[in-house]
Amino acid sequence: MRTLGVFELTGCGGCALNIIFLYNKLFDVIQLYKIKEFHMASSYREEGSLDVALVSGSVSTQRDLEILRRARENSRFLIAIGTCATHGNMQSSLEGSMEEKLERIYGTRDNYMGALNSKPIVEYVKVDFAIPGCPYDKDELYQALILLAKGVEPVYKDYPVCVECKLNEYECVLVKRGIPCLGPLTVGGCNAICLRSGIGCIGCRGPLPKGVNPAGEARILKELGYDDEYIRNKYKTFSGGGLKW
Ligand code: SF4
Numbered sequence: 001m002r003t004l005g006v007f008e009l010t011g012c013g014g015c016a017l018n019i020i021f022l023y024n025k026l027f028d029v030i031q032l033y034k035i036k037e038f039h040m041a042s043s044y045r046e047e048g049s050l051d052v053a054l055v056s057g058s059v060s061t062q063r064d065l066e067i068l069r070r071a072r073e074n075s076r077f078l079i080a081i082g083t084c085a086t087h088g089n090m091q092s093s094l095e096g097s098m099e100e101k102l103e104r105i106y107g108t109r110d111n112y113m114g115a116l117n118s119k120p121i122v123e124y125v126k127v128d129f130a131i132p133g134c135p136y137d138k139d140e141l142y143q144a145l146i147l148l149a150k151g152v153e154p155v156y157k158d159y160p161v162c163v164e165c166k167l168n169e170y171e172c173v174l175v176k177r178g179i180p181c182l183g184p185l186t187v188g189g190c191n192a193i194c195l196r197s198g199i200g201c202i203g204c205r206g207p208l209p210k211g212v213n214p215a216g217e218a219r220i221l222k223e224l225g226y227d228d229e230y231i232r233n234k235y236k237t238f239s240g241g242g243l244k245w
């Protein structure tokens with residue numbers, strides 16, 4: 001039987017909870033994997049090597065960094081789950097020095113919790129596979145775990161949300177209704193679920209690493225009447241501040 005560990009860094013906890021929300025499918029997972037560590041689900045913990053490590057959350061404290069390094073050292077295949085882990089998410093887009101941030105939020109420059117400037121995990125360790133989303137699509141994780149148990153590596157989605165939007169024949173809310181939509185810049189894989197309800201994509205799966213045109217989208221948004229501040233805030237929400245034009 002293969003072995004699995006789940007590691008939680010700084011985030012809302014939703015991405016770890018999403019594993020429990022696999023419900024019946026979780027029984028398939030535990031038939032294929034022995035779970036040696038999963039803090040949210042159990043106090044049981046077993047030391048030793050892992051076939052697969054799932055890491056959620058961003059590195060925002062010294063403790064996060066230690067947990068991440070332990071997960072990497074002990075695992076053969078490490079998957080970043082959720083946009084905090086893959087892109088840094090909103091906590092990584094906070095600007096200013098650590099002292100300024102501590103003072104602004106806690107009223108003191110005292111860094112008693114060992115806070116670090118928040119970053120996605122790929123900034124510190126090699127990541128073998130990434131499933132972005134806030135939270136990620138749990139079926140994507142399920143499929144990846146089943147494939148890995150069969151010895152097959154899952155394939156990273158490297159196309160924008162627009163591709164799935166068009167395959168589903170949804171109306172383009174950006175072009176037809178002037179609604180801001182970050183689909184052209186955002187990693188696909190969610191089956192354009194927001195567009196199914198006519199809601200513009202807010203970019204929760206983070207930006208594609210290449211082949212996108214943030215300046216082009218900013219130009220369209222400006223033509224629709226949105227100002228620089230609106231676009232800047234929209235771009236930085238999930239990207240960890242990495243999406244600029
Ligand atoms: S990616 Fe979203 S859902 Fe997941 S831990 Fe971060 S904030 Fe929570």
Ligand code: SF4
Nearest residue numbers: 162165172173181183
């Ligand atoms: S609605 Fe958004 S995701 Fe769909 S095609 Fe238009 S820009 Fe792309």
Ligand code: SF4
Nearest residue numbers: 190194201202204205
């Ligand atoms: S459409 Fe955009 S905001 Fe909605 S789930 Fe997909 S990536 Fe996230």
